[in-house]
Amino acid sequence: MRSTERLTEQGGWLLYLGMFALSGLALTLSMPWAATVRELITFPWKPSPLVFFAVLTLMAVMVGLNRGSTIAPRGPLQWRQVRRLLGHILFAHMLTVPYLIFARSLLPGHVVKIPILTGYSILVSLAFGLAAYLRQAKRWALGSEATGLNYVLAILVFALPLIAWLATGSHWQHIALLSPVGTISHFLGENTLPWSLIGIAIPLAAILFLMALLAIRMRRWAR
Amino acid sequence: MFRRLHGTRFALLLISTLVLLASASVAVSAVVGVEVSLGVGERVVRGHYSPVRVTLSAVEDGTEGAIVVSQLTGDVFSDQETMTAVIYRGTLEDRTYEATIPIFEPLNPLEVSVEDTAGHVLRAVTLNPRLMRRVGPFPAVCGPTFEIGLDTVLIDAGEIPRDWWGLHAVRQLWIGGNAVPSADAWRTIAEWVLAGGSLVVLSGTDFYRLDSPDLRDLMPIGNPELVELSGGRMRVQGTLKEGAVLALENESETWSAASWKYGSGEVTFVSASSDDLGQADIETIGSMAGSTEIPSIEGAGASALGSMEVIKPWTWFAPLVLLLGTLAYLVFARIGVSRPRLAWVLLCGALVGLSVWSGFASRRTKHVIDLYVANTSVKVQGEYGIAIGWSSFYANRSRMASIGHEAGSFPIQSLEETVFDSDFSVESEASATKVLLQAHEYRGFELYRRSQSFFHVTYENGRVTIENPGEKVVEDAVLIVEGKVYELPPIPSGTFQSTLSGGIPEYLFSSRRVADDRIIRQYSDVLSYDESVWLVVSDEHETVTRSGEWGEKVRASTVTFILGESR
Numbered sequence: 136m137r138s139t140e141r142l143t144e145q146g147g148w149l150l151y152l153g154m155f156a157l158s159g160l161a162l163t164l165s166m167p168w169a170a171t172v173r174e175l176i177t178f179p180w181k182p183s184p185l186v187f188f189a190v191l192t193l194m195a196v197m198v199g200l201n202r203g204s205t206i207a208p209r210g211p212l213q214w215r216q217v218r219r220l221l222g223h224i225l226f227a228h229m230l231t232v233p234y235l236i237f238a239r240s241l242l243p244g245h246v247v248k249i250p251i252l253t254g255y256s257i258l259v260s261l262a263f264g265l266a267a268y269l270r271q272a273k274r275w276a277l278g279s280e281a282t283g284l285n286y287v288l289a290i291l292v293f294a295l296p297l298i299a300w301l302a303t304g305s306h307w308q309h310i311a312l313l314s315p316v317g318t319i320s321h322f323l324g325e326n327t328l329p330w331s332l333i334g335i336a337i338p339l340a341a342i343l344f345l346m347a348l349l350a351i352r353m354r355r356w357a358r
Numbered sequence: 359m360f361r362r363l364h365g366t367r368f369a370l371l372l373i374s375t376l377v378l379l380a381s382a383s384v385a386v387s388a389v390v391g392v393e394v395s396l397g398v399g400e401r402v403v404r405g406h407y408s409p410v411r412v413t414l415s416a417v418e419d420g421t422e423g424a425i426v427v428s429q430l431t432g433d434v435f436s437d438q439e440t441m442t443a444v445i446y447r448g449t450l451e452d453r454t455y456e457a458t459i460p461i462f463e464p465l466n467p468l469e470v471s472v473e474d475t476a477g478h479v480l481r482a483v484t485l486n487p488r489l490m491r492r493v494g495p496f497p498a499v500c501g502p503t504f505e506i507g508l509d510t511v512l513i514d515a516g517e518i519p520r521d522w523w524g525l526h527a528v529r530q531l532w533i534g535g536n537a538v539p540s541a542d543a544w545r546t547i548a549e550w551v552l553a554g555g556s557l558v559v560l561s562g563t564d565f566y567r568l569d570s571p572d573l574r575d576l577m578p579i580g581n582p583e584l585v586e587l588s589g590g591r592m593r594v595q596g597t598l599k600e601g602a603v604l605a606l607e608n609e610s611e612t613w614s615a616a617s618w619k620y621g622s623g624e625v626t627f628v629s630a631s632s633d634d635l636g637q638a639d640i641e642t643i644g645s646m647a648g649s650t651e652i653p654s655i656e657g658a659g660a661s662a663l664g665s666m667e668v669i670k671p672w673t674w675f676a677p678l679v680l681l682l683g684t685l686a687y688l689v690f691a692r693i694g695v696s697r698p699r700l701a702w703v704l705l706c707g708a709l710v711g712l713s714v715w716s717g718f719a720s721r722r723t724k725h726v727i728d729l730y731v732a733n734t735s736v737k738v739q740g741e742y743g744i745a746i747g748w749s750s751f752y753a754n755r756s757r758m759a760s761i762g763h764e765a766g767s768f769p770i771q772s773l774e775e776t777v778f779d780s781d782f783s784v785e786s787e788a789s790a791t792k793v794l795l796q797a798h799e800y801r802g803f804e805l806y807r808r809s810q811s812f813f814h815v816t817y818e819n820g821r822v823t824i825e826n827p828g829e830k831v832v833e834d835a836v837l838i839v840e841g842k843v844y845e846l847p848p849i850p851s852g853t854f855q856s857t858l859s860g861g862i863p864e865y866l867f868s869s870r871r872v873a874d875d876r877i878i879r880q881y882s883d884v885l886s887y888d889e890s891v892w893l894v895v896s897d898e899h900e901t902v903t904r905s906g907e908w909g910e911k912v913r914a915s916t917v918t919f920i921l922g923e924s925r
Contacts, residue, residue: 148691155687159680168673172730172752173664179798180754230687233679233712240671240720243727244907 154194161190199260203267265345391415399511403527409519430466443786460770464491495529501537502632522549523806534560544572552621554652562631578602578618659748662873663732727909739811740921747805753795769803815922843867891922
């Protein structure tokens with residue numbers, strides 16, 4: 136199978152397009168539309184590219200989940216499948232490079248945050264992709280079919296910490312870091328670097344954990 | 359041990375401590391003596407400027423420090439904020455320091471503190487402006503002792519403030535009797551009238567006492583002289599100046615009142631001393647003379663801010679990239695299976711092209727900024743000069759902003775329209791005021807100051823001569839003669855002459871700058887374009903400054919009205 140076919144198999148091409156289109160839409164909505172200050176006063180605009188990065192990360196997670204379960208083998212687990220998963224995620228992000236460059240006009244003085252947030256989006260996508268890969272591989276092994284549960288769980292991971300934060304108020308505000316949207320919001324805020332780093336470390340830790348799990352499963356399979 | 363402390367030793371320790379504390383407080387209070395007087399005739403009005411005089415005594419030589427006035431805004435049921443104004447910073451001496459400060463809320467106490475360089479309070483005096491409060495602008499009488507209304511305030515000539523805006527809360531200023539204002543006081547009065555003040559001068563046989571070149575410039579009559587009437591009574595007579603009218607004459611023709619517009623204000627001259635006038639005469643003159651009305655340029659300032667262009671990337675860029683990128687991707691998906699290499703080349707080429715375009719579209723000059731400021735000011739210059747400024751702010755997010763001003767010229771902010779349960783603290787240093795703006799908040803500040811004229815304008819038989827002593831070429835200038843506006847070519851440094859032609863009525867004139875046109879129209883009635891010659895110089899420029907994540911765009915517009923001489 137050619138790389139182009141692998142990229143687009145099982146509805147992949149639609150997901151990349153969805154990610155590209157929805158990120159572009161979010162970026163469009165993030166821009167100030169007012170031409171004069173009078174319009175700006177009437178229709179206030181908050182200088183935050185939060186919506187763009189939140190949508191980008193959410194769509195990247197969808198790509199990760201789809202690609203992870205698509206790549207999952209019916210046979211033995213392989214590291215090259217993980218590399219392929221990463222390749223698909225990177226391809227999805229490559230499509231959004233024009234947006235990422237353009238987004239710097241929304242973040243004057245903080246251009247360095249854009250590659251960091253892009254990297255974060257890739258990490259979150261990879262973490263969810265690995266989880267989907269492992270879960271689907273297990274389901275194949277047990278003879279079950281794929282379900283949409285992965286997507287529901289992903290949405291819950293995005294939403295539940297934010298709901299918990301809103302419910303508990305400022306005392307538990309850092310619980311929002313468990314949600315990628317919370318971490319992005321923290322990172323785009325002022326003087327929140329230490330907590331933001333913790334938020335960014337969460338998908339990294341998840342990836343390491345899932346990789347370890349993958350290694351263990353590979354070893355078991357080899358026996 | 360505790361038991362041992364009880365008794366005599368404990369009492370001794372307690373007494374020693376109290377003595378030490380008492381002597382320390384005496385020593386501190388002995389450092390600086392502070393006396394404060396506030397208001398015109400010790401009267402203040404909410405939202406109006408008021409002079410404050412701080413007299414220091416027993417200050418050690420070489421003491422460095424500052425005199426700070428702090429006020430609270432609002433009331434206990436709403437958000438209260440402290441407004442501070444540093445009226446002096448430097449070496450403190452035994453003398454009187456005067457400044458003119460805005461009074462935010464006279465129901466709250468006002469504190470004047472003398473601080474050292476480290477910010478430690480050496481001495482603080484708290485005033486209760488509640489007892490000095492007037493509900494609105496009041497008539498002030500300088501010299502005579504009569505009352506025009508219940509709210510009349512009697513003042514001495516020495517109480518006339520240093521700055522013309524110190525008379526902001528005065529509705530009418532009456533001068534007569536034995537008042538002999540100093541040259542500086544006359545200058546203050548003249549500037550205040552030029553800005554919109556209403557002055558009533560009473561002078562009968564005692565005219566010699568008041569007479570001064572400054573007064574003669576203000577008076578609606580020229581060549582005033584004392585003449586003897588039948589019956590041996592004396593009165594001041596003269597010729598009415600152009601634009602002046604005889605407003606009143608009593609039945610016995612022993613006195614009359616002439617008035618005229620002087621700048622934005624009005625001067626009424628009564629040719630009788632206060633002793634010759636009855637209460638009914640005074641009330642008649644009081645109702646005839648106008649009230650102080652300093653034109654606000656808030657509308658023009660708000661227009662200047664509102665019409666500023668927002669700095670941002672091209673609005674349709676992102677949708678266009680979305681469209682082109684989608685097309686490129688669809689082509690890639692369509693031919694990717696059959697001609698994969700071509701598909702990758704096309705997709706990568708499209709992405710590189712769009713990325714480069716993105717780079718150009720999001721260059722630094724297109725980065726969004728978070729603060730827009732319009733500094734609009736009007737200067738009216740004749741023999742004297744005044745300036746009225748309005749600074750409008752709009753911030754996309756909460757941030758500090760600064761208003762630069764001349765020493766002692768503190769801005770007064772329009773609180774009612776701008777505060778919504780948020781921090782609206784204002785800290786004024788001698789030459790700048792710092793304000794904390796809330797996100798999406800519009801804030802306006804009014805600022806008064808003096809202004810010096812540099813131009814000399816002469817109009818004679820359709821020809822204008824302008825002396826421009828500056829080095830800069832004046833690009834935007836018009837001349838208003840008899841209500842018609844004549845556009846002038848750039849005025850170079852030195853002497854400039856031009857023959858006027860093609861004038862258009864003032865109401866049809868457009869300079870293509872919203873704020874300028876609005877100001878020129880607003881001042882058409884105020885400055886009587888029909889009766890005088892005015893050179894109107896406009897200057898407008900915009901600057902964008904960026905520092906890291908902060909950016910601000912400032913539009914500075916100044917319209918200067920220079921009174922010309924008509925021959």
